[in-house]
Amino acid sequence: MSSIKIECVLRENCRCGESPVWEEATNSLLFVDIPAKKVCRWDLLSKQVQRVAVEAPVSSVALRQSGGYVATIGTKFCALNWENQSVVVLATVDKDKKNNRFNDGKVDPAGRYFAGTMAEETAPAVLEWHQGSLYSLFPDHHVKKYFDQVDISNGLDWSLDHKIFYYIDSLSYSVDAFDYDLQTGQISNRRSVYKLEKDEQIPDGMCIDAEGKLWVACYNGGRVIRLDPETGKKLQTVKLPVDKTTSCCFGGKDYSEMYVTCARDGMDPDGLLRQPEAGGIFKITGLGVKGIAPYPYAG
Ligand SMILES: O=C(O)[C@H](O)[C@@H](O)[C@H](O)[C@H](O)CO
Numbered sequence: 001m002s003s004i005k006i007e008c009v010l011r012e013n014c015r016c017g018e019s020p021v022w023e024e025a026t027n028s029l030l031f032v033d034i035p036a037k038k039v040c041r042w043d044l045l046s047k048q049v050q051r052v053a054v055e056a057p058v059s060s061v062a063l064r065q066s067g068g069y070v071a072t073i074g075t076k077f078c079a080l081n082w083e084n085q086s087v088v089v090l091a092t093v094d095k096d097k098k099n100n101r102f103n104d105g106k107v108d109p110a111g112r113y114f115a116g117t118m119a120e121e122t123a124p125a126v127l128e129w130h131q132g133s134l135y136s137l138f139p140d141h142h143v144k145k146y147f148d149q150v151d152i153s154n155g156l157d158w159s160l161d162h163k164i165f166y167y168i169d170s171l172s173y174s175v176d177a178f179d180y181d182l183q184t185g186q187i188s189n190r191r192s193v194y195k196l197e198k199d200e201q202i203p204d205g206m207c208i209d210a211e212g213k214l215w216v217a218c219y220n221g222g223r224v225i226r227l228d229p230e231t232g233k234k235l236q237t238v239k240l241p242v243d244k245t246t247s248c249c250f251g252g253k254d255y256s257e258m259y260v261t262c263a264r265d266g267m268d269p270d271g272l273l274r275q276p277e278a279g280g281i282f283k284i285t286g287l288g289v290k291g292i293a294p295y296p297y298a299g
């Protein structure tokens with residue numbers, strides 16, 4: 001049996017840390033701080049952080065096959081050049097919804113960048129409902145819209161055989177699955193594979209492990225949970241010393257470590273005193289299961 005170790009590896013004080021992504025080529029963890037409008041890159045060996053400021057809330061970042069990164073900024077799918085910190089807009093969504101922004105995003109196994117939107121929050125989880133939609137940006141930069149009526153578009157990932165798309169609309173308190181057609185990027189047959197229990201609070205970011213099980217970060221629940229999407233059973237709970245856990249990914253050597261982001265926004269002064277590492281980056285080792293490499297955007 002492995003023994004689990006949890007440590008805060010970076011006290012970044014993120015207002016809302018999100019979208020952790022491991023980049024093997026630079027041996028670093030990418031993540032964003034949404035309201036602080038920053039994309040960050042933390043080097044595992046040097047422990048140094050580089051930060052790129054952008055002009056609107058940045059809700060996700062992903063690798064790009066042709067170099068650099070892609071990111072969802074405001075309601076725009078963008079390309080991000082890390083060297084000169086320049087941003088190029090690839091596509092814009094929700095043009096008729098001025099109060100919307102993108103939220104979580106991830107690239108599918110065929111190189112399409114999926115991301116959903118939501119109304120801007122007035123406080124965590126306080127927002128106008130049903131304003132969001134789910135989109136993907138194809139490698140040729142055209143955008144496909146899947147559905148609307150989303151409250152808080154959040155975690156997403158694909159099964160190891162690429163036949164299922166997993167998705168979380170946070171305020172449904174459910175982890176859903178769709179049949180996935182990798183050839184066309186079509187989704188169908190939505191169903192719930194897990195409903196969160198009360199103390200698990202709000203499902204947020206999500207990633208799949210090398211055994212096809214799902215890891216879901218529970219906002220306000222201070223934990224990540226491991227789910228078997230085939231049986232609908234919870235397999236494991238790993239608690240963290242911060243309540244507002246937002247997302248998780250595997251990284252490090254052979255993707256054997258898990259990285260977890262979290263938020264400070266919405267915590268009262270007392271909570272911040274009790275959880276001074278809120279907004280930091282946490283590393284979990286000893287889980288005994290590995291992750292898989294993130295897919296790069298192909299456009
Ligand atoms: O990180 C996100 O996905 C949202 O942008 C955050 O604002 C919170 O997670 C949300 O409030 C929880 O429901």
Ligand SMILES: [Zn+2]
Binds near residue numbers: 018103205246247
């Ligand atoms: Zn999220």
